[in-house]
Amino acid sequence: METINLESIFEAKLAKNEMIEPKDWMPDNYRKHLIRQISQHAHSEIVGMLPEGNWITRAPSLRSKIVLLAKVQDEGGHGLYLYTAAESLGTSRDEMLDALHTGKAKYSSIFNYPTLTWADVAAIGWLVDGAAIMNQVMLQRSSYGPYSRAMIRICKEESFHQRQGYEAMTTMAFGSAEQKQMAQDALNRFWFPTLMMFGPPDSESPNSDNAVKWKIKRETNDELRQRFVNQTMPQIEYLGLQIPTNSNIKWNEERQQYDFSEPNWAEFKNVIHGNGPCNKERLKARNEAHKNGEWVREAATAYAKHQNEKNIAA
Amino acid sequence: MSDSQGPLWEVFVQKKSGQPFVHCGNLHAFDKEMALQNARDLYTRRMEGMALWVVLSEHIVASSPEDQGSFFEPANDKIFRHPTFYQVPDIIKHM
Numbered sequence: 001m002e003t004i005n006l007e008s009i010f011e012a013k014l015a016k017n018e019m020i021e022p023k024d025w026m027p028d029n030y031r032k033h034l035i036r037q038i039s040q041h042a043h044s045e046i047v048g049m050l051p052e053g054n055w056i057t058r059a060p061s062l063r064s065k066i067v068l069l070a071k072v073q074d075e076g077g078h079g080l081y082l083y084t085a086a087e088s089l090g091t092s093r094d095e096m097l098d099a100l101h102t103g104k105a106k107y108s109s110i111f112n113y114p115t116l117t118w119a120d121v122a123a124i125g126w127l128v129d130g131a132a133i134m135n136q137v138m139l140q141r142s143s144y145g146p147y148s149r150a151m152i153r154i155c156k157e158e159s160f161h162q163r164q165g166y167e168a169m170t171t172m173a174f175g176s177a178e179q180k181q182m183a184q185d186a187l188n189r190f191w192f193p194t195l196m197m198f199g200p201p202d203s204e205s206p207n208s209d210n211a212v213k214w215k216i217k218r219e220t221n222d223e224l225r226q227r228f229v230n231q232t233m234p235q236i237e238y239l240g241l242q243i244p245t246n247s248n249i250k251w252n253e254e255r256q257q258y259d260f261s262e263p264n265w266a267e268f269k270n271v272i273h274g275n276g277p278c279n280k281e282r283l284k285a286r287n288e289a290h291k292n293g294e295w296v297r298e299a300a301t302a303y304a305k306h307q308n309e310k311n312i313a314a
Numbered sequence: 315m316s317d318s319q320g321p322l323w324e325v326f327v328q329k330k331s332g333q334p335f336v337h338c339g340n341l342h343a344f345d346k347e348m349a350l351q352n353a354r355d356l357y358t359r360r361m362e363g364m365a366l367w368v369v370l371s372e373h374i375v376a377s378s379p380e381d382q383g384s385f386f387e388p389a390n391d392k393i394f395r396h397p398t399f400y401q402v403p404d405i406i407k408h409m
Binding site: 093 | 317
C-alpha cells in the first residue's frame with residue numbers, strides 16, 4: 001500500500017511538471033535510468049576532451065589556441081557537474097569512473113572518431129556541439145532537478161562552443177581551395193556520426209519509452225534528429241559546401257522539412273560495442289590519466305587526514 | 315559521499331556585493347582551500363561571481379520532503395501576513 005501511495009505522489013509530481021529532487025521517493029527504474037544516462041553523459045564530456053585536446057598544441061593561431069583551451073576546460077567542468085548530479089542518486093564517483101575505465105559504461109559514440117585535420121576540430125564545434133546543444137536544451141526541462149540544473153549551466157556555457165566551431169569552419173570554407181576541401185572532407189566524415197548522436201531510431205530505441213514517460217527526455221531521438229537537419233542545412237548552404245556524401249538531404253515541400261538518409265545503424269552498434277576507430281585509444285588515454293593522478297589523490301587524502309587529526313588535537 | 319575524490323562540498327556564489335549568496339552546485343575537494351579554488355575554477359570562469367562560500371555537504375541540514383505538508387503548514391493560512399490583505403482608502407496614494 002505504502003509503495004502505491006509513494007508512486008502516485010511521484011506520478012502526480014511528473015503530471016504537474018514538478019521536479020523530482022534527490023531526497024524524494026522515486027521508482028527504482030527511474031533512478032537506474034538516470035544514473036545510466038547522467039553518468040554516460042558525464043563520461044562523454046570527459047572523453048570528449050580527448051579529440052579536441054589533440055589539437056591544442058597545433059591550433060593555427062594564438063586566438064584559436066586560447067579558444068580551444070577554454071572550450072576543453074568547459075567540457076571538463078561539464079563532466080564534473082554531471083558526475084555530482086549522478087552521485088545525488090546514490091552512486092559514487094569511483095564506481096562511475098571504474099565503469100568507464102573497464103569499458104562497462106558507454107559514452108557518446110562520436111568521440112570514437114579521430115580528428116585528422118584542423119577542419120575536424122571546427123566540425124566538432126559546429127556539428128557535434130550543435131547536436132549536443134539540441135539534446136541538452138531539451139534536457140534543461142528534464143524531470144530530475146539536479147540534472148536539469150546542471151543542463152541549464154551547461155547550455156549557458158556551451159553556446160560559445162558551436163559558434164566558435166562555425167566561425168572556424170567559415171574561415172576554412174572561404175579560404176583557399178585546399179582549405180575549402182578540408183572543410184568539405186570534415187563535413188563528409190562527421191555528418192553521419194553526428195546524426196548517430198541522437199541515438200537509434202525511435203522504432204528500436206530500448207530506453208526512449210520510459211525516458212519520455214518519466215519526462216527525463218521531452219522529445220524522441222527522431223524528433224531531435226529531424227530538427228538538427230532542418231537547422232543545419234542553411235548553415236551548410238551558407239558555407240558554400242556540398243551536402244555530405246550520401247546524405248541525400250532534400251527539402252520536402254509537403255512535410256515542410258528536409259528528408260535525409262539514415263546513418264548506418266550497424267556501424268553505430270559496432271562503434272558502441274567498442275570497435276570504432278578510436279575506442280581503444282580513448283580508453284587507454286583515460287586509464288592512463290587516472291593512473292597518473294593516483295599519487296595526487298593519495299597525497300591529498302593523506303594531507304586531509306593529517307589536517308583533521310591536527311584539528312582534533314587542537 | 316566520500317570516496318577517493320574527497321568529501322562533497324556545496325558552493326554558493328555572490329554575483330555582486332550586497333546581493334545574496336546563491337547555491338550554484340557542488341564539487342569534491344580534500345580541504346577548505348582546495349574546495350575554494352576548485353569552486354573558483356568550476357563556477358566562476360566567466361565572472362559569475364565576486365565572492366564564494368563553500369561548505370561541507372554533510373553539514374547542511376535539510377527539511378525532508380515527506381514532512382513538507384505538516385512542516386510548512388503553520389504559514390499556510392496566514393494571509394494577513396501579506397500587505398495585500400489590508401484595504402487602504404483610494405485617496406491614499408502612497409503606502
